[in-house]
Amino acid sequence: MPERSDSGMESRIPAPGAQYDALSLFSGGLDSLLAHRLMERQGLRVLGLHFVSPFFGKPQRIAHWREVYGVDVVPVDVGDAYVRMLLAGPRHGLGSALNPCMDCKVLMLRAAREMMPACGARCIVSGEVLGQRPMSQRRDALNAIRNDAAVRGFLLRPLSALAMEPTEIEESGFVDRSRLLGFTGRGRTSQLRLAAEFGITEIPTPGGGCRLTEKEPCSRYAPVFRHFPAPRAADMELANAGRQFWAGPHWLAVGRHQEDNAALAALAGPDDLTLDLAGFPSPLGVMRRVPDTAWDEAVVADAAAFLASYSPKAARSGGPVEVDVRREGGLRRISVLPARVTPLGWREPTWAEAQDWKSGRRKPA
Ligand code: SF4
Known part of the structure; x- marks a missing residue:
């Protein structure tokens, strides 16, 4: 059954009482898939959250992702909250069109944070890669997103973790930092190599799909x-x-x-x-x-x-x-x-x- 949170976001936990160690922001892009799988490789139970709004989201692909990639993913409708955020004026401004990329990430992370208690998750996973995008994935931007969303300490970016300060969740030993990676920059070679290591043969096409851009x-x-x-x-x-x-x-x-x-x-x-x-x-x-x-x-x-x-x-x-x-x-x-x-x-x-x-x-x- 859908549940509506205080912020008006609608989510579907797969089954009442289903428990997970981590929630991942699962856009369906390669980086989000790799981040999700990296955590699973540590033996953690990971639930992917696929955010949906009038501007982005492909909920019709979820069944395919489950089947092809073996990942557990649910849709999370953030449409109304997203429209309110755009109307109020994104704190970090808009990109070249009407895309509020930093505030978008903050909103998704907050939604994930709100869902953590219901499924027992102790961390949130994002496929962001340091330096991959000029504005929203600079180090200072990544830190601002983390702080605005109040997820410091338990937000993991497993693809770039080794290029960043250790988080509390790594220091606690819940997540094995030595098995995280240190990708940086715009190149895709490392991601494609990791995909091959995971046996991923259907590589999601990069980016695209956000109407706000x-x-x-x-x-x-x-x-x-x-x-x-x-x-x-x-x-x-x-x-x-x-x-x-x-x-x-x-x-x-x-x-x-x-x-x-x-x-x-x-x-x-x-x-x-x-x-x-x-x-x-x-x-x-x-x-x-x-x-x-x-x-x-x-x-x-x-x-x-x-x-x-x-x-x-x-x-x-x-x-x-x-x-x-x-x-x-x-x-x-x-x-x-x-x-x-x-x-x-x-x-x-x-x-x-x-x-x-x-x-x-x-x-x-
Ligand atoms: S491109 Fe669209 S979906 Fe992606 S971060 Fe920016 S606003 Fe959000």
């Missing part, structure tokens, strides 16, 4: 942050789907193909409106309003006219078309003239606007 997805998130006073992970999930259009604070997501339409239908919440043309094949539209505001009929009609313009047959019909507007518990039909250019002026959000939002944020003191 990419401009296009970040352009989608920025208007949500700008207009919603307290956005949730579910809002960012909607921002990930289909094509995104905004007209001031008004939000319309439009499917590009059937897969998008299905995804949008699944993401539509009880307070959302779905728009669908009656009598013509059309993309599905989902409108979400800023909480505690009322639906404006003129805005809905404007969005419906805009959506209808994405149905070639409806647009060619030359006259008004009917659009079904659904909301949980109700359906009504409105008549609109398809129009790509409408009075409200729906536009796709741009990276320049996201940068503008980003530059207006100041780090919290």
Whole structure:
């Protein structure tokens, strides 16, 4: 059963009462896998935590990792906590896009720390390698992450441990420091050699997969942050789907193909409106309003006219078309003239606007 912690993070301990010696931050990348396996090689029971949010995470791969690598991994949903952290302003700032890499690590480590008592774990394991990334894996950054997360003494970075000061958990003898490694820098040769030693033949592809490092997805998130006073992970999930259009604070997501339409239908919440043309094949539209505001009929009609313009047959019909507007518990039909250019002026959000939002944020003191 999922459990929700004080910080609002959802986790799944494999079985009530399951006990582990260590929790590892398991991204699915090679370094996290090697760190996990290094600890297991010492005879420690290790549970991998795979963090999931609208921005990263591949929970659908967990079964594969269990099977291919023989590791015990569970998903940990940090979506809402993550969105709150981004909104509040990451203490260590943002990277080249909207990626708060240091605060991201802190958040994951805190989540892992919160889970330790439930599974009896005495340490947390991370696959970070000293000097591998210019910003977040410098020695001072690694120390700041450890201190902010309050995991000093029991956070192990087994791949780089010998290049760092011994931790209390090593000094206590719970972890055998002599069997840890001293990798540093950006090279991958040592990791690949270790993978071969472990008999790992399926090498995970390096890095990637975090939408917060990419401009296009970040352009989608920025208007949500700008207009919603307290956005949730579910809002960012909607921002990930289909094509995104905004007209001031008004939000319309439009499917590009059937897969998008299905995804949008699944993401539509009880307070959302779905728009669908009656009598013509059309993309599905989902409108979400800023909480505690009322639906404006003129805005809905404007969005419906805009959506209808994405149905070639409806647009060619030359006259008004009917659009079904659904909301949980109700359906009504409105008549609109398809129009790509409408009075409200729906536009796709741009990276320049996201940068503008980003530059207006100041780090919290
Ligand atoms: S790239 Fe994304 S997932 Fe990785 S540390 Fe940075 S913000 Fe976190």
